[in-house]
Amino acid sequence: MSESNNVVHQDANYDPDVFDPEGDVLTTDHLHAFMEEGRPMLNNYVRHVKVGGGQHGDVYLCHRINSKLPPSHPERRLPVAMKSVKRNNPRAEKMKMLQSHRMPTSAHVSLADKLNTTEAKIRKEIAIMKKLRHPHVVRLYEVIDDRMKEKIYMVMEYLGGGEVKWRDNHNNPVLTISQTRRIIRDAVLGLEYLHHQGIIHRDIKPANLLWTEDRRQVKIGDFGVSHFSYAQRLAAAGGKDDTHDANDPILLDDSNLSRRAGTPSFLAPEVIFEHTVGVPGSISSRNQSPSSSQTSSTASATIQPIPGALKRPEITKAIDVWALGVTLYCLLFGTTPFSTEQNEFALYDCICNDKWKLLPTMGYDQVPTGAPGVDAGTTGTSADASKGTSTSEDPAGIIDLLDHFLQKDARARITLDEVKLSQRYEWLLADLNNPEYWLRVTSPTKEKISVSRGEASDAMTKVVFQWRWGNRIARGVSSLFKGSARPTGAARGAHLTPNGTRAALGAPADSLGRSSRWNPRERVNSQASSSTAVLLGKTKGKDKGKAKDDSLRSKTPVPVQTPTPKPSKKALKDQEGQQQLPQRTLNGKASTMTSSSRVASGSSTATTNTNGMRSKPWWRELKYIITWSPKKFAPLPPEQEKQRQPSPHEKTPRHLALPPFHQPAHDPPSYHHHHHHHLPAPYTAPVSLGNSADATPTTLTLAGESGEPMLIMPPSTRRSEEALRMYGASSMMNAADSDADSSSGVGPGANPVLTAARRASSWGQDGDVKEEFELESVRSVGAELNELVMNVGAGGVQPEDQRPTAVGVVGGGVGAFGMLGVAGPGPSTMQHASSNARLTPILKPDAPMTDLERYGEPVIDDSSTIGSGRGGRSSGSSVEGDEGVRWRREDDEGTHEDERGYRRRTDNDDDHYHEEFSDDGEEDDDDDHSSEHVVTFSPRRRPTAAFDSPPGANDEVQIPPLEFKHQQQQAQHA
Numbered sequence: 001m002s003e004s005n006n007v008v009h010q011d012a013n014y015d016p017d018v019f020d021p022e023g024d025v026l027t028t029d030h031l032h033a034f035m036e037e038g039r040p041m042l043n044n045y046v047r048h049v050k051v052g053g054g055q056h057g058d059v060y061l062c063h064r065i066n067s068k069l070p071p072s073h074p075e076r077r078l079p080v081a082m083k084s085v086k087r088n089n090p091r092a093e094k095m096k097m098l099q100s101h102r103m104p105t106s107a108h109v110s111l112a113d114k115l116n117t118t119e120a121k122i123r124k125e126i127a128i129m130k131k132l133r134h135p136h137v138v139r140l141y142e143v144i145d146d147r148m149k150e151k152i153y154m155v156m157e158y159l160g161g162g163e164v165k166w167r168d169n170h171n172n173p174v175l176t177i178s179q180t181r182r183i184i185r186d187a188v189l190g191l192e193y194l195h196h197q198g199i200i201h202r203d204i205k206p207a208n209l210l211w212t213e214d215r216r217q218v219k220i221g222d223f224g225v226s227h228f229s230y231a232q233r234l235a236a237a238g239g240k241d242d243t244h245d246a247n248d249p250i251l252l253d254d255s256n257l258s259r260r261a262g263t264p265s266f267l268a269p270e271v272i273f274e275h276t277v278g279v280p281g282s283i284s285s286r287n288q289s290p291s292s293s294q295t296s297s298t299a300s301a302t303i304q305p306i307p308g309a310l311k312r313p314e315i316t317k318a319i320d321v322w323a324l325g326v327t328l329y330c331l332l333f334g335t336t337p338f339s340t341e342q343n344e345f346a347l348y349d350c351i352c353n354d355k356w357k358l359l360p361t362m363g364y365d366q367v368p369t370g371a372p373g374v375d376a377g378t379t380g381t382s383a384d385a386s387k388g389t390s391t392s393e394d395p396a397g398i399i400d401l402l403d404h405f406l407q408k409d410a411r412a413r414i415t416l417d418e419v420k421l422s423q424r425y426e427w428l429l430a431d432l433n434n435p436e437y438w439l440r441v442t443s444p445t446k447e448k449i450s451v452s453r454g455e456a457s458d459a460m461t462k463v464v465f466q467w468r469w470g471n472r473i474a475r476g477v478s479s480l481f482k483g484s485a486r487p488t489g490a491a492r493g494a495h496l497t498p499n500g501t502r503a504a505l506g507a508p509a510d511s512l513g514r515s516s517r518w519n520p521r522e523r524v525n526s527q528a529s530s531s532t533a534v535l536l537g538k539t540k541g542k543d544k545g546k547a548k549d550d551s552l553r554s555k556t557p558v559p560v561q562t563p564t565p566k567p568s569k570k571a572l573k574d575q576e577g578q579q580q581l582p583q584r585t586l587n588g589k590a591s592t593m594t595s596s597s598r599v600a601s602g603s604s605t606a607t608t609n610t611n612g613m614r615s616k617p618w619w620r621e622l623k624y625i626i627t628w629s630p631k632k633f634a635p636l637p638p639e640q641e642k643q644r645q646p647s648p649h650e651k652t653p654r655h656l657a658l659p660p661f662h663q664p665a666h667d668p669p670s671y672h673h674h675h676h677h678h679l680p681a682p683y684t685a686p687v688s689l690g691n692s693a694d695a696t697p698t699t700l701t702l703a704g705e706s707g708e709p710m711l712i713m714p715p716s717t718r719r720s721e722e723a724l725r726m727y728g729a730s731s732m733m734n735a736a737d738s739d740a741d742s743s744s745g746v747g748p749g750a751n752p753v754l755t756a757a758r759r760a761s762s763w764g765q766d767g768d769v770k771e772e773f774e775l776e777s778v779r780s781v782g783a784e785l786n787e788l789v790m791n792v793g794a795g796g797v798q799p800e801d802q803r804p805t806a807v808g809v810v811g812g813g814v815g816a817f818g819m820l821g822v823a824g825p826g827p828s829t830m831q832h833a834s835s836n837a838r839l840t841p842i843l844k845p846d847a848p849m850t851d852l853e854r855y856g857e858p859v860i861d862d863s864s865t866i867g868s869g870r871g872g873r874s875s876g877s878s879v880e881g882d883e884g885v886r887w888r889r890e891d892d893e894g895t896h897e898d899e900r901g902y903r904r905r906t907d908n909d910d911d912h913y914h915e916e917f918s919d920d921g922e923e924d925d926d927d928d929h930s931s932e933h934v935v936t937f938s939p940r941r942r943p944t945a946a947f948d949s950p951p952g953a954n955d956e957v958q959i960p961p962l963e964f965k966h967q968q969q970q971a972q973h974a
């Protein structure tokens with residue numbers, strides 16, 4: 001095991017960023033397949049274990065061998081995923097032949113028809129993936145397309161963490177809310193990029209979100225049914241045609257957009273529009289028997305829609321947003337929002353007509369949602385959660401966001417811009433150290449870079465009022481809302497419960513028939529009274545009548561010891577931003593840069609901006625109160641000082657100036673990989689504050705919940721800035737970015753470029769290096785830190801009895817310093833380490849578990865892909881396995897030969913299957929992939945020593961240089 005760990009470690013040491021080749025996707029037109037040391041080798045790729053199988057091909061973990069590097073070089077072998085797809089699927093051909101007998105044949109075969117062949121589909125997938133390069137989108141490196149071979153190979157970035165698993169076999173969620181947030185945030189970024197490229201993914205679902213090996217990031221994969229729209233691309237690029245897409249017939253074929261593709265549970269209502277009650281000619285069974293509308297779904301197959309009776313809504317990128325909403329629901333609740341025991345048609349009925357169900361608790365952390373019928377205070381964990389000890393999540397905010405994702409009318413649905421930029425949905429960014437900065441660097445367009453959250457709210461306001469379909473309903477809703485607060489708590493839950501009132505394809509209505517879409521006017525009102533704040537969903541059910549701020553505070557361990565003014569992280573960051581963005585206000589709140597608010601920047605902290613949106617006062621943002629013993633604060637530059645609005649809470653105005661953006665006055669301790677810093681106890685640290693190098697170091701003391709000392713981190717933020725400096729001059733991710741930097745204010749005239757992974761890590765600017773650093777620091781002050789803490793991350797959850805109790809990492813940095821909370825054990829401590837804990841796959845057991853123990857019975861659900869025959873589904877069929885794959889496992893150690901002639905070995909050490917070839921390098925695939933695939937478990941993608949070496953061999957396989965290999969082969973052939 002230790003031996004294998006070494007090798008694993010070697011592999012794990014590969015910095016994924018290292019393999020981030022510049023330039024276009026490589027296309028290779030020759031394929032050499034041979035065996036090397038008992039392993040198949042395809043060109044310069046050694047093939048290892050199979051990590052997935054789809055309808056059209058299998059995905060293997062491979063190592064790309066760079067034979068120019070010495071065997072010991074860490075970059076010599078880089079993990080990649082290789083998907084092999086048969087050019088022509090004999091089964092599909094047979095089907096086509098059959099069809100051609102039935103259908104009138106034409107000399108002209110439509111492009112759509114051609115695209116129906118497997119090869120055409122893979123070509124489209126390739127054409128789409130070739131365009132993509134983003135940290136949250138699976139990257140295509142190379143296409144091996146040898147006309148003489150029967151397969152096409154796609155070499156992709158390897159995502160070793162596997163698919164996002166979201167439920168156990170009892171349909172309980174397995175991800176915490178904070179993990180969910182990160183997953184969704186990554187997906188939002190990836191999706192935003194796709195849409196900006198003109199691509200509709202069409203199959204967003206948890207199974208198509210893949211974890212990186214360390215489970216720090218999630219990337220969107222599987223573009224098998226994706227669609228490229230040149231029009232959308234043009235629109236996103238502001239009318240500029242900066243690509244040659246116009247020449248690519250594969251990409252430009254629009255005909256298959258009208259085809260239903262995706263995964264049933266994740267289909268947007270507009271895709272299955274004909275199931276909507278009220279649509280003339282609707283095939284919804286409820287049309288036929290309105291009395292039993294909640295349940296019945298029979299006879300639907302016989303009813304045909306009347307073509308053209310009511311125009312089918314346009315299929316747009318909003319279908320991906322819907323699917324992401326369904327995904328969010330899945331992660332939160334462990335089940336799909338619309339479900340039925342019955343057939344697919346019944347499911348479509350639900351999607352089109354039912355309100356999504358609010359369940360009593362959400363997340364693995366079981367945060368009460370305030371749904372009716374649940375006494376949130378009585379269940380154990382729920383009670384804990386609601387005490388605010390284990391989580392500071394704001395359920396109302398999440399529910400509100402979800403509700404806007406799941407708007408049945410695509411035009412009323414929230415947009416990704418709104419999701420990212422609206423202050424209303426701060427939940428999504430809640431754990432980021434510097435949301436403003438994050439927004440800036442993750443924006444895919446120049447235009448968006450200069451858009452502030454305030455401006456986006458304006459845009460959102462417009463969107464709401466431009467909603468024409470059902471305008472009357474909207475007006476009615478507005479008038480209903482006027483002067484009345486929305487139900488809170490349980491009542492709110494009731495609002496979210498399915499009920500008899502439905503507007504056909506309109507905004508979901510609550511029990512009073514009121515739309516759940518919000519009216520910006522109410523937002524204005526919200527400042528006036530706390531009860532109106534409830535209307536905005538800002539208040540948790542538990543804290544009815546209290547404003548969000550209060551409820552938030554009640555959930556966070558804030559020992560308010562002193563009202564001594566101190567700068568919030570936002571204040572700090574704003575000032576930091578001030579170095580680059582002189583137009584920003586300096587009032588210590590999240591800056592809102594609408595043109596009007598800039599003019600009216602006299603508004604003070606914790607008041608409202610011109611959108612009528614309430615800004616959180618900076619001091620409410622802090623999770624811990626800091627007690628300062630400042631010796632000296634460097635003054636702000638005079639012009640900034642003039643602009644600066646003193647906080648109403650400031651008795652004696654004090655200023656804190658940060659070192660200039662690019663020249664930290666205080667040389668931070670190295671925060672390069674794997675450097676650990678041990679801070680001297682007791683809990684104080686000199687921190688240099690001020691904008692000049694000679695600023696006097698200030699001693700900070702942090703206080704914990706009950707006055708216990710908190711640990712201060714040495715300056716550890718600014719990592720992205722650091723990265724920007726390091727990577728600033730390299731190429732841009734896309735053309736739109738290339739001239740973006742000057743306005744974004746990032747970098748001293750340098751392009752704000754990071755390597756793909758660094759550029760837009762949704763973990764914020766302190767993404768990947770700080771964690772160990774922090775955890776080590778905890779050790780240094782003697783806090784108990786066990787494996788569990790290290791292991792709890794975005795990727796999973798701990799067994800209940802093993803949850804760490806000792807340490808909580810406060811996911812914050814306060815300007816120039818991060819901080820770490822160390823609280824004593826007991827009920828008030830955090831249940832799980834926050835996002836900054838080191839993220840490793842947590843399903844790694846100490847003792848081997850059986851698959852049944854670990855995963856339970858294979859989950860049967862309807863999450864397999866339809867369209868293009870993927871996932872082995874056909875319309876109306878009964879559900880199949882999660883991926884269209886059934887599990888099979890031999891328990892005994894030993895070698896088995898399967899029906900495809902593979903020898904398989906099971907190993908007690910891990911639950912991986914070992915696949916070897918019994919003959920030559922090419923696998924002898926059955927063309928029918930849907931029949932049965934051998935298991936691939938989620939954590940099995942982790943390469944292990946056993947995979948890395950052929951059976952019997954212990955150590956590293958020495959791969960001779962490729963050229964040499966080819967010579968050998970040629971010699972043999974001769």
Ligand SMILES: Nc1ncnc2c1ncn2[C@@H]1O[C@H](COP(=O)(O)OP(=O)(O)OP(=O)(O)O)[C@@H](O)[C@H]1O
Pocket residue numbers: 051052053054055056057059081083138156157158159160162163207210221222223224865870871872883884941
């Ligand atoms: N880059 C990758 N890294 C690691 N695993 C991957 C990668 N790409 C795909 N996989 C795994 O292989 C499985 C099949 O891949 P993919 O979804 O691309 O194939 P498909 O033929 O489109 O499958 P489906 O029928 O499920 O749509 C995925 O579910 C995933 O678990």
